[in-house]
Amino acid sequence: MKFLLEADLEKLAKWLRFLGQDVLVLKGTINKRSIMEQGDRVFITTSRKWERHLKDWGVSYLVLPRDDWEVQLCLLLKHFRIRPTLLLSRCPYCNTELERVNKEKIKDLVPPLVYEFGYDFTQCPKCQGVFWKGSHFPRMKKMLRDILKRC
Structure with a gap:
């Protein structure tokens, strides 16, 4: 599924990307043109004022509560x-699909201990960010479990 989120939903966008979802964030003016230019995506907003317009434009959408990204x-x-x-x-x-990379390729891009003990590195071909399942990964899993308990 492909999503288009309004700009104030950046944290939600990041977590959806962690879950493998294709998520763009609409920065700037929200109008029919800016939404339609992004292709066939579900628009996610916290503003009910867009509901009538989105229906008229034939855009799939979901309105979420405003404050709590975990509930969202x-x-x-x-x-x-x-x-x-x-x-x-x-x-x-940046939402680009990550590519597996050889450890030697990212040697100068990660801390020495990460390079020494890390494995299974990926890199973004667009922004060049480097990622790995480090000590933060179990914390992310726990956080996701805790969030899901709130549902």
């Missing part, structure tokens, strides 16, 4: 029946 994530996953698995297959910053 729960509701979105349930609504679209998305499996909550940390795939880490997309860049959390």
